[in-house]
Amino acid sequence: MSFTSPFAASTAKAGYGSIELSILPPDTPVLRKVSYQYPLKLVAPDPLPPPEQKTNRHAPRLVHTVFLLTYGGGIVAGDAINLSVNLEDRTRLVLLTQGSTKIFKTPDPTLVSKQHMEVKLAAGAALVYLPDPVQPFAHTAFSQSQIYHVEGEKSSLCACDWVTSGRSARGENWDIHEYKSRNEVWDSAQSGKQRLLLRDNLLLDKHGRTGMQPSGRMDGYSVFGTLILRGPVFSSLAQYFMDEFEALPRIGGRDWGDSAPLELSPHEQRRAQRQIREKGDGLVWSAANVRGFVLVKFASKAVEGSRNFLRDMIAEEGSVAASFGERALLCLK
C-alpha cells in the first residue's frame, strides 16, 4: 500500500541550516526563517528588548538569540554542517552555543569534519557571535570556516573564534591530526567585485617542517583565540581593547619605585586586578587596529584564563550587554 505524504517533500539537506532575521514593518525584528536539519539544531528563545532601549532611540525593539547545537553535543567524524545567516538592516542577532563544540575522533586522518557558516550582514545590522571554544579531542580532523559579508562601514560584527588543546584532564595536548579555522570578512558593498577585508586563517597540521609535535609549536598554551570587532555598534568596545592594550605593563620593564603610588581610580583598580589575574592565568594577548577592524589575539594556559579575560573585558566596557542584553555573554560565564 503506497502512502503519499500530504506535506511537500523536504528540500533541506543534512547538516544544512538557515537563519533569516527581517524587520516586520514598521520596526519589529522577526525571525522570518529558522530551519535546520540533523545533525544541526537551532534553538531560538523568545527575543528580549535590549537594555539600552530606554536611552537610545535608535536601538531596535528586540534582540534575537539563536543557539547553535549539534545532536550529541559534538561533531562526529565526517559530519558537515552548513549554516547560512542573513541579517537585514536594523536587526541584531546573538549567536551562542551551549557548551564547547566537541570534535570526536576520526578513524582516518583524511576524513575531515566540516563546519561552514556564511553570514550576510546588511548595513546597519549587528551580530554577536561569542560561542564556547571548539574542543578537538585527540586524533581528530576538523575544518571550519566563518565567512562574513558586510556592506560598507555600517555593518557591525563581534565574532570570537577560539580553540582548546582537547581534554586536558585526560592529558590531551593538541594531539590532533588537523585543525583548520578560517574567518573571512568580505565587503560586498560595491556591486560586482567583492573585496577581502580580513582573513584570519589558522592551520594546525603536520606541515611546516618544524620537526615538532603540534604541542611543541604552541609554546605551552592550551587555548588560542581571535576576537574580531568591527562597525559602529562595537566601536567603543574596540577602542576599549586598544586602550587596555596600550595600558599593559611593558615587558621587561622594571619598577624603580620612583613613581609615587597615586590614588587609583576605580577603573584603574579594576585594571590592576585584571592584570594580576592575567599573569596568574598565563594569559597573553595583543590587539591591533587594521583595516577598520580591531583584532584581538589571545592565548592562555587553560580555558578559564581566556574565558575570564573575555568576560572581564567585555563586561567592564559594558556596551555589548547594553545593546544585546546579558544573554550575549552567556558562553563566557
Next chain:
Amino acid sequence: MPANVLSNRDTNAQMKSASPQKKAEKPEAKSLDAHRQELASRLKENDKTQQYVSPSDSIQSPATQKLSAFRNKQITKKSKPQTLFKSTSSKKIESAKGTAMFADIPKTDQGANDGEVNAKPYQQSLKDEIADLERRLQDAKSRLILEDEPADSSQSTSDAALHALLLLADSALPLGSFAFSSGLESYLAHHKPSPPSASQLPSFHVFLRLSLSTLASTALPYVLAGYRSPADIETLDNDFDASTPCTVARRASIAQGRALLAVWERSYRTQYSPTATNVADDDSSPTRGSAAAEALTSFSAALRKSDLINAHLAPLWGLVTCVLDVPLRDAAYLFLFSHARTVVSAAVRASVMGPYQAQAELASTELQDRIRGLVEEGWERKVEDAGQSVPVMDLWVGRHEKLYSRIFNS
C-alpha cells in the same frame, strides 16, 4: 674572436690549429657575421705567404722550435740554440728586402710561394663575396635594430638568471631588513633563560624553525602567486594585507616591500624593463617577463595614487623575481633563505650567538633541507589557503610593541 680574425698575427701563432678551434666554438651560428668569419678564415688559410719580419721572430721556446723544425722537415738537422739575430740577419732580411722592414705588417703577395698563382683569383672571389656579405649585413642590421644574435641570448639565459639571483641575494636586501627581527626580539623577551646567564641558543633554534614555518605558510603562497600571475598583483597585495592581522608584522612587510619596489625603480628598471620597440618587433606574444614588468610599473604608479595599496614584500618579491627572470623555485628558496639570514643576523645583534656561529647556522644542511622541504610543501598551496601555522607567533610579533626596550622594529 671576430675582431681577431683579420688582424695581424704573431708568427708563433698556429693558423691551422686556430681555425678548427674557432669552428668548434660556434658551430651553430647562422648569422651573417658567422659566415663572414668563416670566409675570412678560409681566406687566411690560403694566404700562407703572410709573414712578419721582426728581430724577435726566431725567439722560440725549445719545444716550439722543435715543432717548427718538424714542420719545416728540418728534423735531420741538429737543433741547436739559435743566436738572436741569426736567421733574421741571414735569410729573412734578404727575402724581406723591398718591403717594410721591422714593421708588423704582413708581406704582400709578391714574395709568396708557388701556390700564389692559383690562389689569387679564388681569393679575389672570396673577397668580393665578403664585401657583398658585409654590405648585406649592414643592410640587415639597419633594418633590425636589435641585439646581435638571438642564439647568443638564449645561451646565456641561465647566466642572466644567476646574475639576477646574486643581485637579489645581497645581504642588504630586502632593503632595511636589518631593522626587523621578525618577532625574535619579542620571543626572547618572553623566554628569559632561567639563570640569566644561560645560553639562549636552544630557544633560538626553536624560534628559527617556527619562524620559517610561519613564513612558508603565510607568505610563500603569495610569492608563488605573484610570480605566476603578475596581473593579479593588486588583489594579491590587498589579500595579503587582509591576512596580516598584526600591526607590527604589517609595518615590517610594507617597509620591506616598498624598499624592494624602490630598488626596482631606481636600479633595476633601466636594465630589465623591455623597451617598447623590443615588444613591438617581436613576433611572439609579449613574454612573461615583459608582462610582469608592465604589471610592476602600473602597480608602482597605482601605489602613489591609491590608499588601498600597501606594497607588501611577499607578492612583490614574486613579481620582481619574475621580471628578473629568476626561476621560480630559486626565487622561493631565496625568499625563505633571506628570511633565515635576517633572523640569524638579528640573533647576532641580540647577542644570542657569534658571527661565526651564525654563518654555521646558515651553512647547515639542516637549514638547506628545511627550506627545500618548505618550498616543496608549499609549491601547490593556493593563496586562499595561506594561514598561520604557529598561532603564538602572532602574539609574539604583536606584543613587540609592549617591550620595554627595543633594538628592532619588529
